[in-house]
Amino acid sequence: MKLLDEIGFTEEQYHELSQTMTDEAIARNELYCAPATLYVWKRRNGVQRKLPYHPFTLDEWLEKREAKWTHQQIADHYNFPNFQVYLYYKRKIGVPTKPKRRGRVKNES
Structure with a gap:
């Protein structure tokens, strides 16, 4: 699961890609890995997708x-x-x- 760390994938890169792509597309088309690999990397590094809107109560x-x-x-x-x-x-x-x-x-x- 250290694949993304070995290639130097950063949180900033993830947030830039996530503006226009789903996590599955990022994993398959940009990182050439399984979506589960990206999911584990996000959990381990505490990365969350930024919402394009401001949540309200x-x-x-x-x-x-x-x-x-x-x-x-x-x-x-x-x-x-x-x-x-x-x-x-x-x-x-x-x-x-x-x-x-x-x-x-x-x-x-």
Whole structure:
């Protein structure tokens, strides 16, 4: 597992590559190793992927919504790369989803 240390792979190099590539692509296409090797190197060196957005808490989200911020304004404020990532993160922290509307029920009388 010292392969990456032997070739001199650094945390700075990892963060530069991770801006545009997944860990699997970095391992296979740049380092020519198994993704598990990169995973072990990251754990041993305490390296974590930097998020392209600023995480927020449920309380922070509620505060923004009470101040009449739109979902797009919140996503932009926290630098989410796209709206789908914002929606996924919002669900992940426990923001309740809006119930879907059901079609009209026809009155059969």
